[in-house]
Amino acid sequence: MSPARPDLGVGVGLRMAHFGHVTSGVPLGVDLFEILTENFLFTEGRPMHVLEQVRRDHEVVMHGVSMNLGSTDPLDTEHLQRVRTLADRIEAAWVGDHVCWTGVAGRNGHDLYPVPYTEEALGHMTERVRRAQDLLGRQLVLENPSTYLTFTSDGIPEVEWIARLAEDADCLLLLDVNNVYVSSRNHGLDPVAYLEQVPWHRVAQHHLAGHTDHGTHCIDTHDAPVCDEVWALYRWVQDNVGPITTIVEWDGDVPGFDVLEGEVARARALRG
Amino acid sequence: MADIAPGTAPLDRLQRWMLRVVTHRDGLEAGLAASRDEGLWPDGADTLADVVPGNERLTPEEQLHIYAYAYLARLQEALVAESPSVEALLGAERFAELLADYLRDHPSTSTSLDHLGRDLAPWLDRRAATDDAPELAAAADMVRVEQGMDRAFDHAPAEPLPADAVAALPPDAWATARLGFTPGLEVLALDHDVGEALRAARHQETVPIPPRRPTRVAVYCRDFRRYRRAVDPTEGLLLDALLAGHTLGDALQGVATRPEIDVAELLGAVGGWFRGWAEAGWLVAIDR
Numbered sequence: 001m002s003p004a005r006p007d008l009g010v011g012v013g014l015r016m017a018h019f020g021h022v023t024s025g026v027p028l029g030v031d032l033f034e035i036l037t038e039n040f041l042f043t044e045g046r047p048m049h050v051l052e053q054v055r056r057d058h059e060v061v062m063h064g065v066s067m068n069l070g071s072t073d074p075l076d077t078e079h080l081q082r083v084r085t086l087a088d089r090i091e092a093a094w095v096g097d098h099v100c101w102t103g104v105a106g107r108n109g110h111d112l113y114p115v116p117y118t119e120e121a122l123g124h125m126t127e128r129v130r131r132a133q134d135l136l137g138r139q140l141v142l143e144n145p146s147t148y149l150t151f152t153s154d155g156i157p158e159v160e161w162i163a164r165l166a167e168d169a170d171c172l173l174l175l176d177v178n179n180v181y182v183s184s185r186n187h188g189l190d191p192v193a194y195l196e197q198v199p200w201h202r203v204a205q206h207h208l209a210g211h212t213d214h215g216t217h218c219i220d221t222h223d224a225p226v227c228d229e230v231w232a233l234y235r236w237v238q239d240n241v242g243p244i245t246t247i248v249e250w251d252g253d254v255p256g257f258d259v260l261e262g263e264v265a266r267a268r269a270l271r272g
Numbered sequence: 273m274a275d276i277a278p279g280t281a282p283l284d285r286l287q288r289w290m291l292r293v294v295t296h297r298d299g300l301e302a303g304l305a306a307s308r309d310e311g312l313w314p315d316g317a318d319t320l321a322d323v324v325p326g327n328e329r330l331t332p333e334e335q336l337h338i339y340a341y342a343y344l345a346r347l348q349e350a351l352v353a354e355s356p357s358v359e360a361l362l363g364a365e366r367f368a369e370l371l372a373d374y375l376r377d378h379p380s381t382s383t384s385l386d387h388l389g390r391d392l393a394p395w396l397d398r399r400a401a402t403d404d405a406p407e408l409a410a411a412a413d414m415v416r417v418e419q420g421m422d423r424a425f426d427h428a429p430a431e432p433l434p435a436d437a438v439a440a441l442p443p444d445a446w447a448t449a450r451l452g453f454t455p456g457l458e459v460l461a462l463d464h465d466v467g468e469a470l471r472a473a474r475h476q477e478t479v480p481i482p483p484r485r486p487t488r489v490a491v492y493c494r495d496f497r498r499y500r501r502a503v504d505p506t507e508g509l510l511l512d513a514l515l516a517g518h519t520l521g522d523a524l525q526g527v528a529t530r531p532e533i534d535v536a537e538l539l540g541a542v543g544g545w546f547r548g549w550a551e552a553g554w555l556v557a558i559d560r
Binding site: 066103105108110150 | 284287323326347386427
């Protein structure tokens with residue numbers, strides 16, 4: 001199956017803890033970097049300096065947490081314009097965010113809250129994604145979330161809801177393999193059945209990350225190595241779909257860059 | 273709900289309800305009660321299970337608690353990261369409680385967590401007065417310095433002038449010359465001398481309560497590193513005028529004509545100040 005975007009290889013999230021290393025001139029065992037968009041919207045200081053240095057030798061993809069695309073608040077057009085300006089400036093390979101809402105009534109909870117998987121919410125978010133893409137001048141790459149609750153009103157399975165969103169809004173998807181595992185554990189679903197229903201022709205990117213397993217539920221903490229179960233799902237994707245641009249995320253208790261390079265090497269090995 | 277799209281009233285109500293529930297200052301139970309008192313519950317929902325069914329492993333309350341815990345933890349963590357010295361001064365537990373109160377009074381309205389603490393210093397000042405807790409006013413000044421250093425960090429660097437740049441100006445140019453300063457340089461006016469407290473916090477020593485004493489502190493960034501530096505009060509007045517865009521001549525005259533200023537001392541000191549500013553990388557341009 002043709003990927004939705006060119007396969008850029010395997011990379012990592014660009015984090016401040018590694019700024020010194022990634023600009024030191026040593027060879028880096030990664031193909032590309034992903035930035036958390038919001039960390040670069042209000043700075044011209046060291047973060048931007050490092051980003052521009054990194055961009056000289058690597059592709060960069062942008063991944064945000066604040067478009068609030070599932071919310072009933074008005075679209076934040078100023079935020080979208082800032083995102084567009086940054087994407088143009090660094091010539092980002094693509095720009096993404098999440099299938100979620102982050103705030104309402106003018107307040108931001110700074111979390112990825114679940115949308116109810118209803119026809120009403122689907123129509124609402126579809127329209128907003130279309131408008132956001134118009135304002136950004138490019139297709140969005142939207143990530144399936146980790147969720148910790150469902151709503152009684154949910155009437156459509158998540159993977160089907162997201163697939164319809166992608167088709168109706170003509171957007172692309174970031175299939176976070178760890179999120180598939182976390183949400184499946186939390187809601188008693190079969191992650192492979194989920195993967196079998198993903199509209200792969202819409203998927204531009206993967207995420208891999210670690211999580212915290214509390215027994216009764218998992219939390220998407222990004223503070224640990226990718227677990228064996230998630231590696232197995234990633235392998236399923238390689239065997240059944242093929243290689244797609246992949247980013248390893250690590251945001252808490254960030255280890256040395258060599259540890260991330262080890263995770264990247266493992267992903268590369270599975271891609272064959 | 274006048275600004276929502278047609279047909280999304282139930283979605284809007286659900287989101288307002290959930291945000292109220294998971295961001296309440298006093299936790300989930302209080303959020304559930306408040307949202308009911310405020311008429312935010314989704315239409316037709318009598319019990320929590322009518323909105324969030326839960327599952328065999330977690331109750332609806334336990335599922336919502338995951339979001340409630342994450343809200344406070346994430347935002348408190350962001351604010352502590354901005355003001356680590358205040359946590360060292362007040363203790364983690366007390367600062368966390370104060371931050372929970374602050375977030376109740378100033379919930380985030382920005383896409384960026386960088387803006388979350390912009391009201392914290394004046395809020396601590398007010399809290400110092402209402403609680404009769406002078407250490408909170410001192411903490412407010414520590415916040416001002418640490419946030420000022422962070423603001424400086426986000427500015428693009430500029431190439432500094434040589435140390436003798438101002439001294440090299442011909443005398444007839446002083447009247448009209450304007451100095452350009454490194455982006456992000458601010459000269460704060462504080463009610464407390466926070467220098468020792470900030471130093472002690474940085475070295476993980478016991479942090480003393482900063483004494484009440486008017487001080488001026490410059491915050492700036494050089495070579496992508498954050499700095500702060502105590503500034504002489506008269507030097508601070510001159511910097512205020514120059515940073516406001518006044519010419520060297522007007523700025524010096526404005527300071528010299530203040531009744532508390534000894535003009536001879538001022539004229540004896542300015543050369544050293546200019547050299548010090550240049551050596552710190554503050555001076556980046558002279559417009560003549």
